Amino acid sequence: QQAKKGRFTPKQKKAMLLTGGFLAALFCGFLISGYLHDREQLAENSKVQATQMEQKQKALSEQEKELKDQREHLAQEKKELEAKQQELQNKAERMNGRNEQLADEGSSKSMLGTLVDKVTGKEKERTAATQQNAAQGAKASADADSVKQSIADAQTMINEVDAKLDDVGAMKQQAVKVKDAASSAYAEHAGTIQTVLHYAGEGV
Numbered sequence: 001q002q003a004k005k006g007r008f009t010p011k012q013k014k015a016m017l018l019t020g021g022f023l024a025a026l027f028c029g030f031l032i033s034g035y036l037h038d039r040e041q042l043a044e045n046s047k048v049q050a051t052q053m054e055q056k057q058k059a060l061s062e063q064e065k066e067l068k069d070q071r072e073h074l075a076q077e078k079k080e081l082e083a084k085q086q087e088l089q090n091k092a093e094r095m096n097g098r099n100e101q102l103a104d105e106g107s108s109k110s111m112l113g114t115l116v117d118k119v120t121g122k123e124k125e126r127t128a129a130t131q132q133n134a135a136q137g138a139k140a141s142a143d144a145d146s147v148k149q150s151i152a153d154a155q156t157m158i159n160e161v162d163a164k165l166d167d168v169g170a171m172k173q174q175a176v177k178v179k180d181a182a183s184s185a186y187a188e189h190a191g192t193i194q195t196v197l198h199y200a201g202e203g204v
Contacts, residue, residue, distance in 0.1 A: 039189050039192055039193050040189075040193060042185070042189045043185075043186050043189035043190050043193065046182045046183070046185040046186035046189060047182075047186045049178065049179075049182040050179050050182035050183045050186060053175045053176075053178045053179035053182060054179055056171075056175045057172060057175040057176060057179065060168050060171055060172045060175060061172065063168055064165065064168045064169070064172070067161055067164055067165050067168065068165070070161055071158060071161045071162070071165070074154055074157050074158045074161065075158060077154055078151055078154040078155060078158065081147055081150050081151045081154060082151055084147050085144050085147040085148055085151065088140045088141070088143045088144035088147060089140070089141075089144045091136070091137070091140040092137045092138075092140040092141040092144065093137075094137075095133040095134065095136045095137030095140065096133075096137050098129070098133045099130050099133045099134060099137070102126050102129060102130050102133075103130070
């Protein structure tokens with residue numbers, strides 16, 4: 001009688017096996033469900049990050065284009081200023097050259113020639129022309145110096161734009177790296193999810 005009490009009937013054994021199998025399947029199901037949930041969350045995070053980096057890369061490309069346009073404009077402005085500076089310097093040199101010619105012309109005159117120039121008013125004209133040339137030369141030289149400062153300012157702005165372009169370029173490269181890494185991670189997580197679902201569907 002006691003021996004019989006320690007044994008299970010076939011029905012009881014079958015029920016216990018079914019119950020154990022059900023609990024094991026349920027436990028495995030919870031494990032798989034939790035694993036898939038974690039992978040799906042990681043995949044979603046990677047996808048969001050990749051999208052954000054793509055948007056950032058696009059915004060940086062637009063910023064880079066604006067900076068390049070700005071640099072081109074500044075470079076053109078600097079080129080025009082350099083041409084203007086050269087023109088003013090040439091004018092100042094011409095005025096100085098004319099005064100040198102007038103001075104040579106006056107010094108080469110004989111006493112009689114100098115007297116004749118005084119009488120005819122040529123000496124007075126020469127003096128007036130010398131003063132006018134000197135004034136124009138001085139103004140051209142001052143204007144050239146002012147333009148020189150404008151050129152220096154333009155170059156400073158160009159240097160600042162170049163520095164910004166370097167920064168944007170570095171940020172673009174970083175965004176590309178992060179985007180590629182996030183896309184790769186997303187593909188990996190998505191592939192793992194498909195593999196788990198495939199085997200789970202086959203009951204493995």
